[in-house]
Amino acid sequence: MKIVVAGATGSLGAQVVDAVRSGGHEPVAISRRSGVDLLSGAGLTGVMQDASAVIDASATSSTSAKESIAFFTTVSRNLLTAEREAGVPHHVAISIIGAAGVDANYYAGKAAQERLLEAEPGGWSLLRTTQFHEFARQLVAHGRLGPLQAVPTMRSQPIAAAEVAAELVAIATGDPRGIEPELAGPKEERMADLVRRYLAATGQRRPVIEVPIPGPWGRGMRDGSLLPGAGARLGRQTFDEWLAVQSH
Numbered sequence: 001m002k003i004v005v006a007g008a009t010g011s012l013g014a015q016v017v018d019a020v021r022s023g024g025h026e027p028v029a030i031s032r033r034s035g036v037d038l039l040s041g042a043g044l045t046g047v048m049q050d051a052s053a054v055i056d057a058s059a060t061s062s063t064s065a066k067e068s069i070a071f072f073t074t075v076s077r078n079l080l081t082a083e084r085e086a087g088v089p090h091h092v093a094i095s096i097i098g099a100a101g102v103d104a105n106y107y108a109g110k111a112a113q114e115r116l117l118e119a120e121p122g123g124w125s126l127l128r129t130t131q132f133h134e135f136a137r138q139l140v141a142h143g144r145l146g147p148l149q150a151v152p153t154m155r156s157q158p159i160a161a162a163e164v165a166a167e168l169v170a171i172a173t174g175d176p177r178g179i180e181p182e183l184a185g186p187k188e189e190r191m192a193d194l195v196r197r198y199l200a201a202t203g204q205r206r207p208v209i210e211v212p213i214p215g216p217w218g219r220g221m222r223d224g225s226l227l228p229g230a231g232a233r234l235g236r237q238t239f240d241e242w243l244a245v246q247s248h
Ligand SMILES: NC(=O)c1ccc[n+]([C@@H]2O[C@H](COP(=O)([O-])OP(=O)(O)OC[C@H]3O[C@@H](n4cnc5c(N)ncnc54)[C@H](OP(=O)(O)O)[C@@H]3O)[C@@H](O)[C@H]2O)c1
Pocket: 006, 007, 008, 009, 010, 011, 012, 013, 030, 031, 032, 033, 034, 036, 037, 038, 039, 040, 056, 057, 058, 059, 060, 061, 094, 095, 096, 110, 129, 130, 131, 132, 133, 134, 135, 138
């Protein structure tokens, strides 16, 4: 089965490409680095030919609601149009547990992406997960404040992106099912603790400060809105188990 992976160089996308391959399928990896700009649509022609599914693992790093909404809706529309033209029957998307309820900043884009898909007549599946273990690494890359490491005050039950990738491929090889049951990690954690453990494991020594982000975005991070519901399926690998096998 030929499966297009959008955002194939990202934290999740790279592992989706691996999971497609290890499932015995053929990945078509697309991102700007491979010459496809999902915002303008440039380079999309021909990419979808003979594909059975598209897994959208693309993302913006913007935290502005306006930019996030523009990114996730434009990319979804461009992918869906290209899929329709090429007769690709299944669009698989990923969102974040609780993001649609918070609907602010970056999460406003995820909420808009969810609404856009829900307005489609069919042909799509959407998996909502918690933050990835890899999110600690992403925070370390972006949250440097002089000699300090700033981390939002945040409750999370993180999951390994590899487990999410395997689940997305399993979904892509089946029929479109709309909203899938939530998938979360095995254990609730505090984001600042994860970043402290990540910094220690990678030999980086700087104090971590927890910053309560103002407004509904930060409130959602703090108040448990991003935690899984009672019916969620749980992944297996804990953050510490994940950390122990990283080459960094
Ligand atoms: N990170 C988390 O903890 C987490 C948790 C739950 C759900 N999610 C969701 O999972 C998805 C992937 O997140 P991630 O953290 O893996 O993202 P990421 O590491 O930031 O990767 C983003 C990917 O999108 C590509 N991309 C960005 N702009 C593009 C454009 N204009 N055209 C084509 N490709 C573009 C990037 O490649 P190029 O730069 O080469 O274009 C890269 O491959 C997102 O939908 C996110 O909301 C993330």
